[in-house]
Amino acid sequence: MGKDLFSNVQEFLNKNNKRSIYIITDENVAKIHLKSLISFLSSFHVGVHVLEPSEKSKSLDVVEGIYGDLIENNYDRSTTILSLGGGVVGDISGFVASTYLRGVDYIQIPTTLLAQVDSSIGGKVGLDFGKYKNMIGSFYFPIANFIDVKLLNTLDKRELTSGLGEIIKYGIIKDYDFFKYVTTNISKIYDCDENILLNIVEKSVSIKSEVVNKDERDKGIRRILNFGHTIGHGIESLFGFNTYNHGEAVILGMMYETYISKEIGLIDDEYFNEIINTLINLVPSKPNIETRDDSLSQIVDIISHDKKNVNGNIVFVLPVRQGEVEVFDDIDIELIKSSLKGDWL
Amino acid sequence: MGKDLFSNVQEFLNKNNKRSIYIITDENVAKIHLKSLISFLSSFHVGVHVLEPSEKSKSLDVVEGIYGDLIENNYDRSTTILSLGGGVVGDISGFVASTYLRGVDYIQIPTTLLAQVDSSIGGKVGLDFGKYKNMIGSFYFPIANFIDVKLLNTLDKRELTSGLGEIIKYGIIKDYDFFKYVTTNISKIYDCDENILLNIVEKSVSIKSEVVNKDERDKGIRRILNFGHTIGHGIESLFGFNTYNHGEAVILGMMYETYISKEIGLIDDEYFNEIINTLINLVPSKPNIETRDDSLSQIVDIISHDKKNVNGNIVFVLPVRQGEVEVFDDIDIELIKSSLKGDWL
Numbered sequence: 088m089g090k091d092l093f094s095n096v097q098e099f100l101n102k103n104n105k106r107s108i109y110i111i112t113d114e115n116v117a118k119i120h121l122k123s124l125i126s127f128l129s130s131f132h133v134g135v136h137v138l139e140p141s142e143k144s145k146s147l148d149v150v151e152g153i154y155g156d157l158i159e160n161n162y163d164r165s166t167t168i169l170s171l172g173g174g175v176v177g178d179i180s181g182f183v184a185s186t187y188l189r190g191v192d193y194i195q196i197p198t199t200l201l202a203q204v205d206s207s208i209g210g211k212v213g214l215d216f217g218k219y220k221n222m223i224g225s226f227y228f229p230i231a232n233f234i235d236v237k238l239l240n241t242l243d244k245r246e247l248t249s250g251l252g253e254i255i256k257y258g259i260i261k262d263y264d265f266f267k268y269v270t271t272n273i274s275k276i277y278d279c280d281e282n283i284l285l286n287i288v289e290k291s292v293s294i295k296s297e298v299v300n301k302d303e304r305d306k307g308i309r310r311i312l313n314f315g316h317t318i319g320h321g322i323e324s325l326f327g328f329n330t331y332n333h334g335e336a337v338i339l340g341m342m343y344e345t346y347i348s349k350e351i352g353l354i355d356d357e358y359f360n361e362i363i364n365t366l367i368n369l370v371p372s373k374p375n376i377e378t379r380d381d382s383l384s385q386i387v388d389i390i391s392h393d394k395k396n397v398n399g400n401i402v403f404v405l406p407v408r409q410g411e412v413e414v415f416d417d418i419d420i421e422l423i424k425s426s427l428k429g430d431w432l
Numbered sequence: 433m434g435k436d437l438f439s440n441v442q443e444f445l446n447k448n449n450k451r452s453i454y455i456i457t458d459e460n461v462a463k464i465h466l467k468s469l470i471s472f473l474s475s476f477h478v479g480v481h482v483l484e485p486s487e488k489s490k491s492l493d494v495v496e497g498i499y500g501d502l503i504e505n506n507y508d509r510s511t512t513i514l515s516l517g518g519g520v521v522g523d524i525s526g527f528v529a530s531t532y533l534r535g536v537d538y539i540q541i542p543t544t545l546l547a548q549v550d551s552s553i554g555g556k557v558g559l560d561f562g563k564y565k566n567m568i569g570s571f572y573f574p575i576a577n578f579i580d581v582k583l584l585n586t587l588d589k590r591e592l593t594s595g596l597g598e599i600i601k602y603g604i605i606k607d608y609d610f611f612k613y614v615t616t617n618i619s620k621i622y623d624c625d626e627n628i629l630l631n632i633v634e635k636s637v638s639i640k641s642e643v644v645n646k647d648e649r650d651k652g653i654r655r656i657l658n659f660g661h662t663i664g665h666g667i668e669s670l671f672g673f674n675t676y677n678h679g680e681a682v683i684l685g686m687m688y689e690t691y692i693s694k695e696i697g698l699i700d701d702e703y704f705n706e707i708i709n710t711l712i713n714l715v716p717s718k719p720n721i722e723t724r725d726d727s728l729s730q731i732v733d734i735i736s737h738d739k740k741n742v743n744g745n746i747v748f749v750l751p752v753r754q755g756e757v758e759v760f761d762d763i764d765i766e767l768i769k770s771s772l773k774g775d776w777l
Contacts, residue, residue, distance in 0.1 A: 151492055154561055154568060163741050186531075189558065189569045213534065216499055223499060224534045225570065396508050 088289060090281065092235040096169075096196065097127040099231055105167045105192075107132045109157065111180040112171040113140035116198050119241050124171060124196070134160060138176060145175055145215045147223070153183050167192045167230075173199035173246075174206035174333065178224070181212030185227035195232040199242060200250025200284075201334055203234045204257075204291035209299040209309075218324050219392055234292065236284045247277055248369050249334025252315070254287055255369075256341060257294040259362065260311050263410035265290055270365045311412050313395055314404040315341035318427070320393060321386040335370050342366050343426045348405040350422060358409060367432075383424050390423070433634060435626065437580040441514075441541065442472040444576055450512045450537075452477045454502065456525040457516040458485035461543050464586050469516060469541070479505060483521060490520055490560045492568070498528050512537045512575075518544035518591075519551035519678065523569070526557030530572035540577040544587060545595025545629075546679055548579045549602075549636035554644040554654075563669050564737055579637065581629045592622055593714050594679025597660070599632055600714075601686060602639040604707065605656050608755035610635055615710045656757050658740055659749040660686035663772070665738060666731040680715050687711050688771045693750040695767060703754060712777075728769050735768070 089095075100108065108131045112121055117137050125133060136153055138144045157166070168191060170180030177195055184193035197207040213224030239247070251269070258266025268287070269276075275283045295312065302309035319340025322331055331339065342363055349359040395402045400416040401423075407413050434440075445453065453476045457466055462482050470478060481498055483489045502511070513536060515525030522540055529538035542552040558569030584592070596614070603611025613632070614621070620628045640657065647654035664685025667676055676684065687708055694704040740747045745761040746768075752758050 147492055147496055158561060158564055158567060158737065161737065161744070163744065186568050186570055188567060189556065189571060211534065216503060219503055222503060222533060223531050225531055226534060392503065392506065399506070399508065 088234040088236075088285070088292070090235060090237040090285075092196075092233045092237075093124055093127045096124070096194070096231075096233055099194075099233075100128070100131060100167070103230070105131065105165075107134075107162060107166045108169050109134045109136065109162055109166055110169045110171055111136045111138065111153065111176055111183070113138045113144070113173075113176050115140045116172045116176070120171060120198060120238065134162070138172075138179065140175075142175055142215065145178055145213070147214060147216075150179060150183055150214060153179070154187060157183075157187055162187075162191075164188050164191055167194060169194045169196065170229075171196045171198065173197065173202045177202055177206050178213050178221075181210075181227050181229070182214055182224055184229075185212055185225050190227070192230045193227075195229045196238075197232070197234060198238045200239055200247055200288075201253060202250075203236070203239070203288050204250055205253040205295065207232050207234070208292055208295045209312075218389070220320055220324060234288060236281055236288060239284060240279050242279075244277060245332060245335070245371075247279075248338070249332045251276065251369060252334030252337040252341070254291050255365065256312075256314055256337065257291050258410070259341070259406055260314050260404070260412045261294050261298070261410055262290075265294070266410065273369075310395065310402065310414050311404050313402070314406070314412050315344055317390055317393060317395065317401065317403050318343045318386075318423075321390045324389045325382060325386050331370075338366050338369050342432075343429075344403060344405055346426045346431060347403065347418060347422055348407070350426070351405075351418075353405055353407045353413075358406070362406070363432075383427055386427060387420060387423060433579040433581075433630070433637070435580060435582040435630075437541075437578045437582075438469055438472045441469070441539070441576075441578055444539075445473070445476060445512070448575070450476065450510075452479075452507060452511045453514050454479045454481065454507055454511055455514045455516055456481045456483065456498065456521055456528070458483045458489070458518075458521050460485045461517045461521070465516060465543060465583065479507070483517075483524065485520075487520055487560065490523055490558070492559060492561075495524060495528055495559060498524070499532060502528075502532055507532075507536075509533050509536055512539060514539045514541065515574075516541045516543065518542065518547045522547055522551050523556075523558050523566075526555075526572050526574070527559055527569060529574075530557055530570050535572070537575045538572075540574045541583075542577070542579060543583045545584055545592055545633075546598060547595075548581070548584070548633050549595055550598040550640065552577050552579070553637055553640045554657075563734070565665055565669060579633060581626055581633060584629060585624050587624075589622060590677060590680070590716075592624075593683070594677045596621065596714060597679030597682040597686070599636050600710065601657075601659055601682065602636050603755070604686070604751055605659050605749070605757045606639050606643070606755055607635075610639075611755065618713075655740065655747065655759050656749050658747070659751070659757050660684075660689055662735055662738060662740065662746065662748050663688045663731075663768075666735045669734045670727060670731050676715075683711050683714050687777075688774075689748060689750055691771045691776055692748065692763060692767055693752070695771070696750075696763075698750055698752045698758075703751070707751070708777075728772055731772060732765060732768060 168184040170177045195207045197203045210226045210228040212227050213221035216222040315337040319337040323336040345362045348354050403415045403418050404412050513529040515522045540552045542548045555571045555573040557572050558566035561567040660682040664682040668681040690707045693699050748760045748763050749757050
């Protein structure tokens with residue numbers, strides 16, 4: 088974790104006797120960072136695979152194309168896959184690394200705030216299946232993860248928001264003081280103040296790592312990381328992944344789920360308002376779910392297919408007090424719908 | 433391990449609170465065993481997916497169809513995938529189990545001798561990519577493996593041979609006495625003598641498990657299991673998987689590789705003749721590789737793409753004395769070709 092880490096990547100590869108590197112990245116990231124990274128890798132055999140920058144790349148078809156490229160060019164088990172990009176690139180790279188020749192090493196260089204604080208931590212790799220997110224995947228850990236906040240300078244505001252959603256989530260589920268620290272420094276984060284960024288990235292990674300280390304396989308406490316994600320994934324799917332990016336969808340999800348929490352009496356009005364007022368300023372507009380007649384049932388249908396569900400019950404993570412959440416699987420469908428309707432906003 | 437184990441499967445599922453079972457099998461096996469198995473599972477929610485009985489089923493396309501079926505029918509993380517079939521069914525089931533919703537439990541009921549002594553042991557799951565075998569996959573262990581020698585009664589001679597190839601391999605790589613025991617009982621094995629079968633299945637599983645447990649991730653000693661497989665995979669690929677089944681290809685591979693071993697002076701003529709004379713009786717005919725002009729280079733090309741290769745060198749496992757093999761990566765290409773030419777046979 089730090090600034091200007093490409094030379095550290097080079098050093099790490101040398102120290103670990105890596106010779107053959109296969110970089111997976113996307114068009115946007117390639118334009119900005121690829122040349123610089125490759126200049127540090129002149130002593131290695133380097134292949135590059137550039138993806139279209141879209142959630143749509145997280146498909147078996149795209150992965151099949153990468154397998155073909157690897158096989159045609161004789162990449163063997165000594166290959167190291169290097170992911171240079173955001174969460175989509177990381178997911179694809181990790182899935183390929185976990186399955187090519189039954190597993191090769193991979194390294195992450197996350198280039199978005201969201202990837203740095205969330206998707207690059209915890210070993211989850213996954214692909215989408217049609218409209219269902221992350222249905223295919225596994226748990227596979229990189230041999231190294233280089234988190235370089237300098238790479239965040241070129242992100243636009245919405246991309247920073249996307250990371251902010253998860254960062255605020257860490258505060259709500261685990262650390263109320265961190266929640267306050269983040270919400271009072273929002274403008275400095277958007278200005279890419281490197282020291283503030285380093286602080287919040289470091290704290291976020293430490294909260295996520297702590298939770299993940301207790302529960303690598305996602306059976307117990309790790310589920311609290313899904314606060315905002317039950318409804319968030321539904322919104323992402325319904326609007327086609329593009330209208331709202333992941334973080335924005337999670338921010339909306341946290342709002343709707345906080346409403347559910349208040350309605351069943353888990354939190355008081357004061358804490359409810361504090362969360363909602365913080366979150367509402369981060370999204371460009373609330374989704375007009377209520378204006379579309381069939382949307383409510385559609386979103387409930389998508390949520391019912393969520394892989395986090397157990398024995399057919401929809402699983403929700405809800406705030407119960409400052410810096411604390413609990414897992415519920417008995418939330419009334421009508422309450423979910425009235426939350427989504429959004430009259431209360 | 434034993435006979436008539438379907439009731440044990442039922443008991444195991446009950447004891448482990450499994451409710452939702454998804455059986456993957458193929459048309460041939462379904463005809464013989466599916467009804468009987470399902471009659472033991474009446475108290476569970478049971479889905480069935482029947483595959484075409486062919487190595488061609490080991491493709492991403494087939495797996496994609498299974499994912500779709502699982503998703504459409506709301507199978508969640510509490511699902512247990514039950515593989516009923518040979519190695520192809522086991523590989524597909526294991527790959528699906530390792531990747532669906534980032535991993536669900538699975539159980540094996542291997543129905544071929546080959547699957548009982550080899551593919552169901554050791555956690556390797558894999559798919560083919562075009563003509564390249566097992567390029568995609570992972571390491572994923574079943575929660576239970578029911579090895580029922582009664583299921584072998586319906587196998588034809590060639591299917592038994594397929595298992596025999598691997599069984600004889602265990603003798604050559606690890607236990608010369610076992611090699612002798614198997615070769616003196618060949619006809620009883622073909623007669624499906626249940627006690628002999630139990631003995632050799634048990635010994636085979638114990639040899640493979642011992643090797644695998646020392647090296648789950650296939651980096652060291654586990655490689656000795658690949659005796660016969662470097663050239664064997666080449667033969668399988670070249671002849672399209674169908675002319676020679678896996679065991680027959682491995683038997684041929686062991687013959688060619690034993691020739692290489694003798695030629696570079698690792699074993700003497702006596703041991704060479706003992707192995708060759710045993711193996712040659714198990715295959716219907718030697719492949720006419722030498723009659724096809726371009727075949728030699730084709731097979732060497734396929735072998736060069738083998739995922740077992742390291743840093744571009746072809747890796748061979750060769751007998752060095754009775755019950756012992758070693759790993760080599762410096763075998764001369766011309767020697768490989770003259771072995772394959774088969775003048776010496």
